[in-house]
Amino acid sequence: MSDKPEPTVRLSVFKTYKLYVGGKFPRSESGRVYEVTDSKDRPLANAPQGSRKDARDAVVAARKAFGGWSGATAYNRGQVLYRVAEMLEGRADQFTREVAEAEGLSRAKAAAQVSAAVDRWVWYAGWTDKIAQVAGGANPVAGPFFNLSSPEPTGVVAVLAPQRSSLLGLVSVLAPVLATGCTAVVVASEDRPLPALTLGEVLATSDVPGGAVNILSGRTAELAAPLAAHQDVNAIDLTGAPAELAVELERAAADNLKRVLRPADAEGDGEDFTADPGIRRLTPFLETKTVWHPTGSLGVSGSAY
Amino acid sequence: MAEMSETTSGAAKDAFGGPFLYAPAPESRAVVDLAPSYGLFIDGEFTEAADGQVFKTLSPSTEEVLSEVARAGAEDVDRAVKAARRAFGPWSALPGAERAKYLFRIARIIQERSRELAVLETLDNGKPIKETRDSDLPLVAAHFFYYAGWADKLAHAGFGPDPRPLGVAAQVIPWNFPLLMLAWKIAPALAAGNTVVLKPAETTPLSALFFADICRSAGLPKGVVNILPGYGDAGAALTAHPDVDKVAFTGSTAVGKEIARTVAGTRKKLTLELGGKGANIVFDDAPLDQAVEGIVSGIFFNQGQVCCAGSRLLVQESVAEEVVDALKRRLTTLRLGDPLDKNTDIGAINSAEQLARITELTDAGEAEGAERWSAPCELPSTGHWFAPTVFTQVTQAHRIAREEIFGPVLSVLTFRTPAEAVAKANNTPYGLSAGIWSEKGSRILAVAEKLRAGVVWANSFNKFDPTSPFGGYKESGHGREGGRHGLEAYLDVR
Missing domain, CATH: 3.40.605.10 (Aldehyde Dehydrogenase; Chain A, domain 1)
Known part of the structure; x- marks a missing residue:
């Protein structure tokens, strides 16, 4: 017998990717998974293949979270979104690896995507308490009335994440929904869902209330259909829907007059997510509420100075 | 009780017995x-x-x-x-x-x-x-x-x-x-x-x-x-x-x-x-208990050393006596003393110079015929202190109604109609802040519209937020x- 044991190579622990619904990490109720591969078709992991039931459960969770999240002060929502940026920054290495594998990017290019995603959270953290002054305001009506228009979140938003940009694209469509005070049900990129599922772990540790963001992986068409037709969903972002599907979903969304954000171009996914996002992803999910109140009259002009 | 009397030594005992006795709770x-x-x-x-x-x-x-x-x-x-x-x-x-x-x-x-x-x-x-x-x-x-x-x-x-x-x-x-x-x-x-x-x-x-x-x-x-x-x-x-x-x-x-x-x-x-000489206008339909709290925070927050302080109380004649009585009762419960004590409501005046200015103006108030009342609290022997003070019988001509005192001193004036309240509120070279206390929304907005002031607080006072513009007329x-x-x-x- 030898004195020394043979040196063994430590076997790494694989991660089981799960959905993120209601602040928890369930498997798909259907028990299904599908294999996710990298850009060279090498297997990476199994992802849960979410079902129609998972989508409906996610809507219930998002609706439940809406009161609390939309009722939080804009300042508080900004703090929470900034906290997401802090958490994401701390896990940059992990996301760089996942984005590189998912999108077939070099490490440097993937790292740039992750940095841009962190900055995107910071950008929207700053919008929570500013959009009201940009999109709302006092209306000088021709009468003795105080008249003020303020934006309010529309409710539960279904978000079809971009198919190609697995993290920056995802953050670019999710963060504005949260910034407005809406809650989200996100359908991750079908072929590149792993960064999205890992983002759920970041959100869970960032003071984002459970249910404010719900992340599903699976077949986009299968998950999008029940969301587009769901009577308790207020808006749908079709960014990640292929062209034919987008038309179908928009038609289904008309049934309860969902607010619809169409894909940027016919390809459905040609959007350049590194560009300045502006406010075009905030306003579609805001309702404008105008309040009238009589000002009465004192019958005097008061002092002119 | 000996050790407890330290923070409350300044408290007079009125009908309510003054402030509750608290043990000292100094922040480290x-x-x-x-x-x-x-x-x-x-x-x-x-x-x-x-x-x-x-x-x-x-x-x-x-x-x-x-x-x-x-x-x-x-x-x-x-x-x-x-x-x-x-x-x-x-x-x-x-x-x-x-x-x-x-x-x-x-x-x-x-x-x-x-x-x-x-x-x-x-x-x-x-x-x-x-x-x-x-x-x-x-x-x-x-x-x-x-x-x-x-x-x-x-x-x-x-x-x-x-x-x-x-x-x-x-x-x-x-x-x-x-x-x-x-x-x-x-x-x-x-x-x-x-x-x-x-x-x-x-x-x-x-x-x-x-x-x-x-x-x-x-x-x-x-x-x-x-x-x-x-x-x-x-x-x-x-x-x-x-x-x-x-x-x-x-x-x-x-x-x-x-x-x-x-x-x-x-x-x-x-x-x-x-500077400012903010008017805090209390109408007879105001929630009076709330208004008294607002008057207190309006002028005694930061010892009144606030440019937007509600230093002029304009109270409708029909409720003036009730409001002033309630105000005085409330002021006897304020705790003045060690600023590091977590129970302290009124801290020190920032400097000897500022204390001298407050003293000079309040002396002028008395000399010009206004009636002075100060909360009966004992002042610490070292440092700069001034007891919360209320002047009644104040006219618009008095210096204490015109000049910024920048201290815990409130001048009370009365009015009969909303138009009179507005005229008196605007009768100052300043125009920083104002308060309006009333349950009637249209009256609040009508008065707010006529006030020449950069910030108007309705049924509240001294509210600040980074998103809200602040500044004066x-x-x-x-x-x-x-x-x-x-x-x-x-x-x-x-």
């Missing part, structure tokens, strides 16, 4: 590490004044020397402006998103160190820890957080597609909210891409110097923020310096006018936040701080 000073001396902060370094001058900063409640601070002179002003000028090019050329991240860092460090800074501010200023902890510091952090978010959104602020910064901002701030006034000045200036030279007040330089240290922790590039503790001469030299592009001042109307004369004929953009100054509007002061919008 140990969280603040005060150095025996501090320098000027120029170009990222702490440095002595060119002429070696120093001054002492005292605790207003104990008169002990807290530290010795370098006193800036004209030469130091020039050095600081040059540093800010050098820093301006690279700072303004940074992408807004990068400037934003510096400001977010500053906001976060302030949040982390807020307990320490609250104690420091209470030591140097004399205001109760309850206020620095629950009001000043949270607002300071929120202000930086708010303006951080604007740094990369200037194109959305309504001042054109690519608004540019002005350059070097000269900023002079008062002693009543030292760190909060610093935040109101520095946060929007930096977000817009300017660099700053800021002079804190001579009685409260310490929190600004701790802020300089926070700038270093945040990795802020050298010269972007320069802090010059000093007196009025340094402030005058700073605002008159030919290489500053922007002057922002918060303080007395007299000094504000002097600065306005100084910058006349220059390219310097000017914003001024000056008439001789209370011009320009607004806070909100989207606050950016205009630091952008070239010509």
Whole structure:
């Protein structure tokens, strides 16, 4: 017998990717998974293949979270979104690896995507308490009335994440929904869902209330259909829907007059997510509420100075 | 009970027995590490004044020397402006998103160190820890957080597609909210891409110097923020310096006018936040208990050393007696004493000079025939103190109804009709703040519309938020701080 044991190579622990619904990490109720591969078709992991039931459960969770999240002060929502940026920054290495594998990017290019995603959270953290002054305001009506228009979140938003940009694209469509005070049900990129599922772990540790963001992986068409037709969903972002599907979903969304954000171009996914996002992803999910109140009259002009 | 009587010795026993007896609950000073001396902060370094001058900063409640601070002179002003000028090019050329991240860092460090800074501010200023902890510091952090978010959104602020910064901002701030006034000045200036030279007040330089240290922790590039503790001469030299592009001042109307004369004929953009003589108008349909609380916070918050204080109570004749009686009852329950005690409501007056001014004006009030009532509390033997005081039988001609006292002194006037209330409220050269107490929305809005004041609080008083513009009409100054509007002061919008 030898004195020394043979040196063994430590076997790494694989991660089981799960959905993120209601602040928890369930498997798909259907028990299904599908294999996710990298850009060279090498297997990476199994992802849960979410079902129609998972989508409906996610809507219930998002609706439940809406009161609390939309009722939080804009300042508080900004703090929470900034906290997401802090958490994401701390896990940059992990996301760089996942984005590189998912999108077939070099490490440097993937790292740039992750940095841009962190900055995107910071950008929207700053919008929570500013959009009201940009999109709302006092209306000088021709009468003795105080008249003020303020934006309010529309409710539960279904978000079809971009198919190609697995993290920056995802953050670019999710963060504005949260910034407005809406809650989200996100359908991750079908072929590149792993960064999205890992983002759920970041959100869970960032003071984002459970249910404010719900992340599903699976077949986009299968998950999008029940969301587009769901009577308790207020808006749908079709960014990640292929062209034919987008038309179908928009038609289904008309049934309860969902607010619809169409894909940027016919390809459905040609959007350049590194560009300045502006406010075009905030306003579609805001309702404008105008309040009238009589000002009465004192019958005097008061002092002119 | 012997040890408990310490904090309550000042409390008189009225029908309600005065304040409840509380054991002392002092906040620990140990969280603040005060150095025996501090320098000027120029170009990222702490440095002595060119002429070696120093001054002492005292605790207003104990008169002990807290530290010795370098006193800036004209030469130091020039050095600081040059540093800010050098820093301006690279700072303004940074992408807004990068400037934003510096400001977010500053906001976060302030949040982390807020307990320490609250104690420091209470030591140097004399205001109760309850206020620095629950009001000043949270607002300071929120202000930086708010303006951080604007740094990369200037194109959305309504001042054109690519608004540019002005350059070097000269900023002079008062002693009543030292760190909060610093935040109101520095946060929007930096977000817009300017660099700053800021002079804190001579009685409260310490929190600004701790802020300089926070700038270093945040990795802020050298010269972007320069802090010059000093007196009025340094402030005058700073605002008159030919290489500053922007002057922002918060303080007395007299000094504000002097600065306005100084910058006349220059390219310097000017914003001024000056004095006030706020009217707090109580109608007979107001929720009176709530109104009494609002009157108290309106004039006794920060010992009344607040430019937007509700220093004139205008109360409708039919409820005047009831309101004044309730007010006096409430005032006998306020606790005056050690500012570091968590139960203290009324802290120390900031300086002997300020106490002398309050005393002079209240003496004039009595001499001119108004009726004086002070809460029957015992004042500590060391430090600067003034008991909460209410004058009734006040006319509009009295000095205490016209001049800013900047102390815990309320002048009560009465009115019969809303029109009379408006006329009296506007009968002042000032126009900073006002309060309206009524259950009727249309009356509130009608009165608000007629008031010549920059901030009108309905059924509330002394509410502040970084998103909400603040500033005055008439001789209370011009320009607004806070909100989207606050950016205009630091952008070239010509």
